Amino acid sequence: MERLLIYSMKYLLKNIIFILIFLLLLVDKINAKYIFISEISHKSIELTTNDSLIIDPGQKNKTKWYSVKPILREYDNFTNYTYEPITYHVKFYEKVKQLCFLPGKLKPGTYYFSSETSSLSNNKTFETIKPIHLQHEHVIQLIVRESDTYLDYLKELFNTPFILPPRYISKYGHQTDLRVGSDCAELAIYGKRRQGHNLKYLGPKRIYEYLDQTSTLEPGDIIHFGEQVSVFYKDISNPGVLDKEDLLIQSYGNTVYITTFENCGFYNRRYRTFKWKEKYK
Numbered sequence: 001m002e003r004l005l006i007y008s009m010k011y012l013l014k015n016i017i018f019i020l021i022f023l024l025l026l027v028d029k030i031n032a033k034y035i036f037i038s039e040i041s042h043k044s045i046e047l048t049t050n051d052s053l054i055i056d057p058g059q060k061n062k063t064k065w066y067s068v069k070p071i072l073r074e075y076d077n078f079t080n081y082t083y084e085p086i087t088y089h090v091k092f093y094e095k096v097k098q099l100c101f102l103p104g105k106l107k108p109g110t111y112y113f114s115s116e117t118s119s120l121s122n123n124k125t126f127e128t129i130k131p132i133h134l135q136h137e138h139v140i141q142l143i144v145r146e147s148d149t150y151l152d153y154l155k156e157l158f159n160t161p162f163i164l165p166p167r168y169i170s171k172y173g174h175q176t177d178l179r180v181g182s183d184c185a186e187l188a189i190y191g192k193r194r195q196g197h198n199l200k201y202l203g204p205k206r207i208y209e210y211l212d213q214t215s216t217l218e219p220g221d222i223i224h225f226g227e228q229v230s231v232f233y234k235d236i237s238n239p240g241v242l243d244k245e246d247l248l249i250q251s252y253g254n255t256v257y258i259t260t261f262e263n264c265g266f267y268n269r270r271y272r273t274f275k276w277k278e279k280y281k
Contacts (some may be wrong), residue, residue, distance in 0.1 A: 069159070070161050077164060108155035150220045
C-alpha cells in the first residue's frame, strides 16, 4: 500500500510538472510576436534570445521551411577589387503551419529561413554577392542578440563569413551592415554603428581615427596587432591586463568567434591596446 502511494505521488508530480511546462510554453506563444511573412519589412527581424516569434506564411496547410546557411570561410574581395560570391547551403528545416521560435531556441547570430514558396526551395547550394533576404521573395533574415550592449551587437555577426574586405554593394548597402560578412576592423566598427554612431568602415589601418591608446583594458576595448584588430571580450585573470586566458571576439579566418588571447592566432605578435574615443562610447 505504501509503495502504491509513493508511485501515485511520483506519477502525479510528473504530470504537474508537464502541465506547468506546457502552460509556460503556451504563455510564451501567446506573448510572441506574430508576423505574416508578407508583412516583414526589408525581410529582416530583430530578436533577443528571450523573445518569442511566430511567422505565418499565410497558408492553410503545413508549409515546408528551409534554413539557408552561408559556407563559413574566407571570401576574397581584394584581388582585382572584385566581389567573390558567397556560397549558401539550403537544407530542409521542418514542415509546420507556422514557424515558431520560443525563448532560448536561437543563440546570438544571423540566421536565414525560407518557405517552400521561395525560389530557393529547389536549390541545395547557390552563390550570390547580393543579400539573399533582399534578393529573394520569402527569405527571412533573423538577427538575434542577447541585449543592446556593444559586445552583444558584435555577436549578431556570428554565423556570417569572413570577407577580406567587405564592400558596399550597389543598391543594397555595405556587406557588414547587411550582415553578409565582415573582416576584423569592420566587426569592431559594426557594433558602434549599431549603437547609433555614424562611423565609416575604415579597415585596420585607419580605425585609429576612432581610438585613444590605453594601458588598462576593459571589455569592448581594441587589441590592434597591425594587420588584425580584435575586441577585448572578457577579463579572466589579472584585471585590466591582457593575459593568455582572456577572451577576445574577432572576425578572422572563417567567421566571427570568441577565443582566448593565446589561441587568437596573433599571440606572439606585437600589439597595442586602445579605447574608443569618448564621443563613441
